[in-house]
Amino acid sequence: MTPTEERLRAALAARADLYDGSREAPPAPTETWWHRWRGPVAIAVAAAVVVAAGIGVAFGLTGGRRVQPAPAPATPGTPTTPSATVPAGVTLSGDVDGDGVPDTVTTQGRVLTAELSGGGTAELRLARGERPSGLADVGGDRLLLVAGVSAYRLGDGGSFRVVATSWFPPSLVWVDDDARLLTGVRHEVDGEEYLTAYAWTGRGTELTPAADRMHCPGGEGSVPTPCGDGATFVGEVGDLPELQPAPVDTVGVGDGEVVSQGAGIDGLTARLEGSTEPEVGDGDVELVVGGARYGLPAGGAPALLQASFPAGDGVAFAVTRSFGDSTAYDVYRYDGSGIEPVTVEAVRGLDLHGGGPAAGGPFTDVFLSGSGGFVTLRSQSGIDLYQDAVQWRLEGDRMVGTDLGTVCLDTLVDALDVPGAYGDCGLG
Incomplete structure (x- = not known):
């Protein structure tokens, strides 16, 4: 498990503790950009069905917009009644056994019965309070039966088995009009409620999410619909820089050297010398570049980023330190004769020093971007959708920041090893 995944898991657990589970969840969403229709699905009731249950996740918003945590969904074991359901006796039609021919599924009480086109039946007994949502196409050779917050696949042995949606904690689950399986998380932005949606696909025993469009709640008895742009x-993304960290290693005291690269600075070496203790005093560790030395200030054990940066007529190197859930970077410039720290001019209170809830403030992440240069992101927790962003560039002996405003970063999807998504938060 990567450090990002560990941090997100911890943040999810902490956020789950915020919910009292006493408020009833509203109806939920429909439609999106990914369309993978593989077989006929007909529902005798003109409604896609939404089920609200499970563990809810609320994202916060910073940077000029008022955001309140979304109402808590029902706690596990006490599912909320959906606004639109598949009534008992209604027939669902679709290929659930993978033979390419539609089967029929009927509901009677808590028992769902699939009449298979090739003969025989398969039954699924739902948990108390669960209701069927419909048949979902997740890209395999057969449709899944969705009920409550679970999806079921009919195995070759004739039994329905649960298909997992990884560790993602859904607050809303539904099958849309295109037979896609979606989950959603609710937000309130400037008094308006939105839902961020994920579409799930997969052929094995575990499904994988992909970010979908923003949705807006529907009216009474209907599901929410996509809103905003496509x-x-x-x-x-527009002109935003890469908002994911670049895979860069570090070098500790006595672990080796960093060799500079770039026009006019090739071949310079930098290393750390001195104490290897986890906490060091002023000057206990020195940054050595060429024949110059600079005593680093006291703090946690420093490490040298395996990277170099052109800095006017010199070259700069970055030193990083970690303090619990916080990470800080200090940049030092070598001009051919001596080493001096680079001045960082804060933008909206942000600099190159990150911090987490343990430090008594909002979560702030600093990293070297995949598109070059440092990026600072600030949110109310490590999983927030809305984040203040600043991109940094080195101008001689100064680090100058460009305010990117509030951006949206799909950190949950990224943590699940699915390509991350980020953009300008366009909700209009």
Whole structure:
């Protein structure tokens, strides 16, 4: 498990503790950008069905917009009654056994019965309070039966088995009009309620999510519909820089050297010398570049980023330190004769020093971007959708920040090893 995944899991657990589970969840969504229809599905009731249950996740919003945690969904074991359901006796039609021919599924009480086109039947007994949502196409050779917050696949042995949606904690689950399986998380932005949606696909025993469009709640007895533009719920990337960290290693005291690269600075080496203790005093560790030395200030054990940066007529190197859930970077410039720290001019209170809830403030992440240069993101927790962003560039002996405003970062999807998505938060 990567450090990002560990942090997100911990943040999810902490956020789950915020919910009292006493408020009833509203109806939920429909439609999106990914369309993978593989077989006929007909529902005798003109409604896609939404079920609200499970563990809810609320995202916060910073940077000028008022955001309140969404109402808590029902706690596990006490499912909320959906606004639109498949009534008992209604027939669902679709290929659930993978033979390419539609089967029929009928509901009677808590028992669902699939009449298979090739002969025989298969039954699924639902848990108390669960209701069928419909048949979902997740890209395999057969449709899944969705009920409550679970999806079931009919195995070759004739029994329905649960298909997992990884560790993602859904607050809303539904099958849309295109027979796609979606889950959603609710937000309130400027008094308006939105839902961020994920579409789930997969052929094995575990499904994988992909960011979908932002949805808006529907009226009484109907599901929410996509709102905003046609992009995923994070909006458009536009001119934003890469908002994911680059895979960069570090070098500790005595672990080796960093060799500079770039026009006019090739071949310079930098290393750390001195104490290897987890906490060091002023000057206990020195940054050595060429024949110059600079005593680093006291703090946690420093490490040298395996990267170099052109800095006017010199070259700069970055030193990083970790303090619990916080990470800080300090940049030092070598001009051919001596080493001096680079001045960082804060933007909206952000600099190159990250911090987490343990440090007594909002979660702030600092990293070297995949598109070059440092990026600072600030949110109310490590999983927030809305984040203040600043991109940094080195101008001689100064680090100058560009305010990117509030961006949307799909950190949950990224943590699940699915390509991450980010954008300008376009909700209009």
